[in-house]
Amino acid sequence: MKVLQSDETLVKIAFSGKLDSASVSTIEVKLFALLNGIESPVVFDFTEVGFIGSLGIRMVLMAAKEVKRQGYTLKIENANDDVENVFMLTSLGDLLN
Amino acid sequence: MSTLEIIATMVAGIGLFFSGIKILSNSMKNLASHRFRLIIAKWTNNPFLAAFWGFASGMITQSSSNTVFILVGLVRGGLIGVRAALPVIIWSSVGTTVLIFLVAINIKLGILILVGFSGIFFGFDKGSRRESFYAAIFGISLLLFGFHELKSGSTPFAQMEFIRNIFQYAKDSYIVAILIGIALRFLIHSSTTIAVLIMTISDSGLIGLDQVILMIFSMSFGEALSIYVMSSNIKGVSKQVVIFKIVESVSAATLLLCISFIEMGWHIPLTKYAVSTLGATIIQQTAFAFLFLKSAPVFVLPLIYGPIYKALAKFSPPTVEEDLSETKYISEQSLADVSTALILVENEQNRIFERFSKYIDNIRTEKESESSYDFSVINKSNVHLINEIDSYLKSIINLNLSPTNSEIYVLLQNRQTMLKSIDETVFSFVSTVFESELSNALEKLIQNSAESLHVNFITAFEATKSRDKFDVEILLKITGDKGPLMEKIRKTHLSEEYELNQGDKVVLLYVTDLFQRIIWLLNNWAKSISTVQGEK
Numbered sequence: 001m002k003v004l005q006s007d008e009t010l011v012k013i014a015f016s017g018k019l020d021s022a023s024v025s026t027i028e029v030k031l032f033a034l035l036n037g038i039e040s041p042v043v044f045d046f047t048e049v050g051f052i053g054s055l056g057i058r059m060v061l062m063a064a065k066e067v068k069r070q071g072y073t074l075k076i077e078n079a080n081d082d083v084e085n086v087f088m089l090t091s092l093g094d095l096l097n
Numbered sequence: 098m099s100t101l102e103i104i105a106t107m108v109a110g111i112g113l114f115f116s117g118i119k120i121l122s123n124s125m126k127n128l129a130s131h132r133f134r135l136i137i138a139k140w141t142n143n144p145f146l147a148a149f150w151g152f153a154s155g156m157i158t159q160s161s162s163n164t165v166f167i168l169v170g171l172v173r174g175g176l177i178g179v180r181a182a183l184p185v186i187i188w189s190s191v192g193t194t195v196l197i198f199l200v201a202i203n204i205k206l207g208i209l210i211l212v213g214f215s216g217i218f219f220g221f222d223k224g225s226r227r228e229s230f231y232a233a234i235f236g237i238s239l240l241l242f243g244f245h246e247l248k249s250g251s252t253p254f255a256q257m258e259f260i261r262n263i264f265q266y267a268k269d270s271y272i273v274a275i276l277i278g279i280a281l282r283f284l285i286h287s288s289t290t291i292a293v294l295i296m297t298i299s300d301s302g303l304i305g306l307d308q309v310i311l312m313i314f315s316m317s318f319g320e321a322l323s324i325y326v327m328s329s330n331i332k333g334v335s336k337q338v339v340i341f342k343i344v345e346s347v348s349a350a351t352l353l354l355c356i357s358f359i360e361m362g363w364h365i366p367l368t369k370y371a372v373s374t375l376g377a378t379i380i381q382q383t384a385f386a387f388l389f390l391k392s393a394p395v396f397v398l399p400l401i402y403g404p405i406y407k408a409l410a411k412f413s414p415p416t417v418e419e420d421l422s423e424t425k426y427i428s429e430q431s432l433a434d435v436s437t438a439l440i441l442v443e444n445e446q447n448r449i450f451e452r453f454s455k456y457i458d459n460i461r462t463e464k465e466s467e468s469s470y471d472f473s474v475i476n477k478s479n480v481h482l483i484n485e486i487d488s489y490l491k492s493i494i495n496l497n498l499s500p501t502n503s504e505i506y507v508l509l510q511n512r513q514t515m516l517k518s519i520d521e522t523v524f525s526f527v528s529t530v531f532e533s534e535l536s537n538a539l540e541k542l543i544q545n546s547a548e549s550l551h552v553n554f555i556t557a558f559e560a561t562k563s564r565d566k567f568d569v570e571i572l573l574k575i576t577g578d579k580g581p582l583m584e585k586i587r588k589t590h591l592s593e594e595y596e597l598n599q600g601d602k603v604v605l606l607y608v609t610d611l612f613q614r615i616i617w618l619l620n621n622w623a624k625s626i627s628t629v630q631g632e633k
Binding site: 092 | 454461541542545546548549551552553555556567571574575576577579582612
């Protein structure tokens with residue numbers, strides 16, 4: 001997980017590899033610390049994400065909840081077809097840019 | 098009877114016997130209503146009634162092994178606990194001795210009538226409330242009929258020339274006498290038949306009282322061996338019943354053989370003296386030796402029921418299925434307070450709900466934990482728990498419900514209906530995927546669907562537990578209508594681009610339909626949570 005941009009206009013975070021149970025457990029705390037007290041919309045860059053498991057989707061769901069709680073929106077960019085399909089099957093297509 | 102006929106009769110007997118046990122076990126699970134359970138529990142919890150039941154069962158069926166396997170069915174069905182079954186087992190052994198004294202009571206006619214009538218009632222029943230009861234009786238009668246057939250084959254088997262020749266060897270050696278006792282009981286499956294055979298042989302002067310005593314006492318080793326083999330497919334808590342029977346047989350045989358050797362070696366008047374004093378003829382003495390063998394455990398084992406029960410629980414712990422099938426919250430005692438009982442039902446339902454994501458773990462490549470269970474085990478235990486909750490809810494409706502409790506009751510009933518439907522649908526989804534050989538194109542879609550379903554179940558469970566407004570909102574959102582999306586997926590995958598074979602196409606249509614149904618059911622579930630929330 002890498003923060004590409006964090007200012008008053010946008011918070012952009014890039015993820016890479018597999019978003020499965022193992023990786024989610026290591027990045028989750030750091031991600032939610034970053035999302036705490038944001039002052040702009042958030043974008044997750046999935047260019048380098050090859051797979052997303054159920055806990056990965058759940059993490060995104062919780063992140064969307066947190067961002068919404070602070071009055072902003074969360075969007076996902078550059079997801080590959082597989083990842084996009086999982087989001088569509090989970091009725092989360094509106095998160096995709 | 099030709100040798101082939103004898104063997105065929107014995108094989109048919111074994112087949113009918115096992116089928117009887119299976120029918121009995123399955124019907125007992127269905128029959129395990131709270132009211133019926135209370136009656137059985139009342140019988141077995143009272144030591145005198147348990148002893149009477151055991152004695153009568155041994156006497157009527159002419160076999161304590163039969164009683165053991167009937168008890169296995171009752172324990173499996175959750176009708177009685179292992180602790181309550183222990184006195185029944187030891188007293189059923191005593192019951193078998195009655196017939197040795199009466200020698201030739203033929204209960205075949207009774208068994209045939211029972212098989213006939215129970216089979217007719219069972220066969221013609223069209224799913225009435227009594228179906229499980231008829232099935233249980235049919236199972237018992239089939240079990241008895243099978244055992245009778247086994248014995249029918251065993252009796253001419255025991256009269257064969259080579260069997261009689263074997264007894265000649267026993268005349269000169271105590272060890273041979275013991276081995277013959279063990280082997281005969283292992284092969285013939287009926288202590289009564291062997292006791293009668295030994296009576297006949299001893300009466301003809303082929304063997305003396307020493308050999309009679311050793312053969313009769315060592316029979317129990319053969320019985321233990323035979324039960325061990327016949328119970329190879331039994332596991333977990335119900336296996337404890339079988340192990341106890343083995344302990345009973347081995348301990349009785351060991352104790353009485355030791356006493357006999359002391360008597361023979363040091364000429365101290367003990368068992369041989371007792372049987373020769375009590376019985377006037379060798380036939381009567383054989384009957385008394387048999388009575389000693391079968392009644393010895395009654396005087397010893399009840400003193401150590403506690404430690405035995407603990408050892409049994411340690412030696413054969415519950416299987417995963419038994420563990421998952423056991424109710425954790427609802428119990429007879431909790432029916433005393435309706436409000437508490439309703440909360441406990443909800444907790445028990447949540448336990449079932451939590452397992453739905455474990456079903457999906459069976460077809461996911463990325464499992465979240467290693468503690469996943471086999472989907473068929475989850476299904477069996479969920480069906481059992483759902484039936485338990487159904488029975489419990491039936492008991493609650495008979496209590497005096499306040500208007501508030503009545504509303505909660507209706508909500509829980511609705512949840513119960515949804516749980517059943519979700520369980521059936523998820524099981525079908527997982528078993529279909531698990532058993533199908535999928536092409537790469539379809540495999541990808543199924544994997545994505547599995548991940549999606551998994552997150553749906555996790556979110557639904559969290560929302561059920563927390564009843565948090567936002568969690569429920571998320572759940573309602575992710576379980577929105579999937580009809581158009583599924584239609585699009587079907588069309589895309591059925592196009593020539595994907596090149597699916599006929600089998601894949603069938604699986605695609607079935608699995609996408611199930612996926613759609615699961616999401617629809619979860620949406621209803623989400624709405625039920627928001628109803629509860631609204632009322633709060």
